[in-house]
Amino acid sequence: MSASVKWRRLVSNFMLTLTGVCAVVSVSVLFFILGYLVYNGGTSINWAFFTQLPTPVGETGGGMANAIVGSAKLLMAASLLGVPIGFLGGIYLAEFSGSAVASVVRYAADLLNGVPSIVMGIFAYSIVVLPFKHFSTLAGAFALGLMMIPITLRSTEEFLGGVPRYLREGAMALGASKWKTIATVVVPAAYRGILTAILLALARVAGETAPLLFTAFGNRYWSEGWGQPTASLPVMIFTYAVSPYDDWHRQAWAAGLVLLGLILIINILARTILSRGIAVPRS
């Protein structure tokens, strides 16, 4: 064996090991975080966490029932804002706009996606909170909804664009107008991908803290309706984790686990929905 072949083998083995180690490291970071969260959260979680309000400062016990409901309300309202706008905008982009318009909107959406979430919070603060002179669920949902728009828009556009031309032609050849073709063939063929993307967007904003700090603010009691400040899991985690009390630290871990659990449930729901219906086979 010549020297150059030996050298190449050496380099090859070295690089193979290096890439392997990096892969293992990235996966183990994830598992370490998950394990740590499940361990700390699991030992701190109890029934009261889901059913009771936070206790006054200094008292131990209590729960975060109001934050769980608050997060649910925020996410629901955020979806009502972000999903229709993003979805319909995506349809326009994929099906109706010229390529010049599309590239401008696409670029703008990517920029919007890159805006730091704290800036979204400031924006929602100045647009919604200041005029109403009130922190509120709506203001928080506005900030989160804005963040959902670009993700939903881009993924809708991408999945609609991926629907093969021959399906559209099949519908049009039967006398379907463009709009009917989109509604009855193109969207149904792409809905799995679009739905997955929407749920991922939802999971992403579910964990956002910064946009909520000065929009939904926080609340140690139940928040009634949509115009009151509300507690949410991420903000509670932030508040409790930086507090000096051990019992609050414990509850912050529990809240982290619950948040993770919620996201997991969303994912499982998505997969269940996706496993039904008929997919277009890849070719």
Added chain:
Amino acid sequence: MQASSKPGLSVNIATNTGAAGQGHLASLPMRMTISKVNFYYGSKQILFDINMAIADKRVTALIGPSGCGKSTMLRAMNRMHETVHTSRLEGEIQLDGQNILAQDVTTLRRRVGMVFQRPNPFPKSIFDNVAYGLRINGIKGSTSEMVEKSLRRAALWDEVKDHLYKSAYDLSGGQQQRLCIARALAVEPEVLLLDEPCSALDPISTAKIEELLVELKNLTTIAIVTHNMQQAARVSDFTAFLLTGQLIEFNPTPQLFTTPSDPRTEAYITGRFG
């Protein structure tokens, strides 16, 4: 399988020659007429001054080498070419004496159906695929009866009647293509256009579809694009031979294949090029 499908084919040829021998082109009623059609994609001209006609309740085949414009001609007949923005059509195409370019395009496509090169069932059940055209066109009547009728006409009913609600993608390629034919037939088109419907299929599936076409001409008018000359000879009553965007010869099929009037047709059908 192979052996059993062969007698069917030879019968087809026999009936064809009989049918086409009865009347010459000029003596038949025409469903569609194509006059002075020039077609462009951007600045590139694809079709040059095409004049031909599609005879009522007959099969008309368009043959020619790749790129000769036969598919373009077919797609223009129900204005599917309009999905390409740079396309431009000059001249006139008439359906029952009326210019199709002046009509509402969705109504036109309901009257002139199309089956594509590659089977393209929707990601829906077998039933919903056939019912699709009925539903979007708001056609009244019992959907399930019409679905059954269409599937029977496409000779697919016996194979699928027990699993109508399964995915259309569970069917084989040949069955999918017959499903697409059933889907097109469901809205009872006056003309059915087929764009190389067998090019993605195996010989047995091809034989079934050819058999089907010969039966369907009692029901509707058919125009078929094929790159397979034997297929044109087997199923069609009239054949148009196109070459580099020009209509070289348009005659009853037996005449075109036995005594072609143009030397280029003869060169093509005897396999000297193409």
